[in-house]
Amino acid sequence: MIALLTDFGLDDGFIGAVKGVIKSVNPDVDIIDISHGVSPFDVLEGAVVLKAVYSYFPEGTIFMCVVDPGVGTERKPIVVKTEKYIFVAPDNGLLTLALKNQKIEKIIHITNQKYMLKRDTETFHGRDIFAPVSAYLSKGEALENFGVEIESYKKIDFPEVYVENGYMVGQIIKFDRFGNGITNLEVIPDFEEIVIRDFSIKKICRTFLEGDRDKPNIIKGSFGFYEVFLPEGSAKDVFSLKIGEKVKIKLKR
Known part of the structure; x- marks a missing residue:
């Protein structure tokens, strides 16, 4: 199962393209929409929504999460495997709250072009990187094949009480x-x-x-x-x- 969380909205066809890529790689995978109504560019809001819902999903769920104001820049696309779940997302703090109380087993910086769409633009990594990577993961592809292992991920500043x-x-x-x-x-x-x-x-x-x-x-x-x-x-x-x-x-x- 792949669960989607984005700020793409439903008006422009972005989610349709993402789902089309996923189904092209793995026609049998179930796709669940968490939300596509995260406020544009609001990484903190996306992090809060993800934290609120992820634990209600069955073990083995792959979460494709894209709230990515830095798309196309030097920020890394990553895969994070925990004891129960896999998260595919930009390394911009979006996973901070969801990962806080989970045991992380491995973090991969996605670099292998084999699992990405060929592209001449860097504006839609949700379709071109995160969607195919999530789909190949749902077929059982080993994490190590997607890139290089790294030791940490970026954490967002959550307002302190x-x-x-x-x-x-x-x-x-x-x-x-x-x-x-x-x-x-x-x-x-x-x-x-x-x-x-x-x-x-x-x-x-x-x-x-x-x-x-x-x-x-x-x-x-x-x-x-x-x-x-x-x-x-x-x-x-x-x-x-x-x-x-x-x-x-x-x-x-």
Whole structure:
């Protein structure tokens, strides 16, 4: 199985070309779309989405992940094999969060032209490099055949949570299509309040229909982080929330 995560969108035929290449190499492989709606060039957002979903896939899944503002530059195309999965991606930090808690067995810098499409442009490595490499991997091709082994991969700077004046301070790192603000604050067992701007929140909602309709609410999101939401509305639009907006948790003493 090959699972696809990109910022290509669905309007321009890019994903069709990628799938066509994969099926040309391995007509029998199953292809699953994780998302093609990652914000253009937003490597951090792609990393967050990948972290949220990869563990729900069966062992042996190949993840082809392309959010690649540096396509055609000196950044490396890589294959990373962990205990359970294989990841094919640009070496730009996109895999940072997904690999954080996995045991890495091997990292390969993809250099073997045999497994790439012949090309006269360097603008579409998703089609020309990552798609055929993923397809050949799905046929059981040995990792060593794709290039040279390297020792490390690039890690992106993930916004750090810090403690200040009795508060755990995080921020909104992504909005979903419903306008919910996904934070970098992991769920904790007990707290006094959560603060967003001048709003004080005392409870965690269990469903998206709970909570107040005139102020932000907090829920334990499916990404594993606290999320800011508005029942049947867009917290992002109603409260003009932004990426980087501070969300603070007052810790119990």
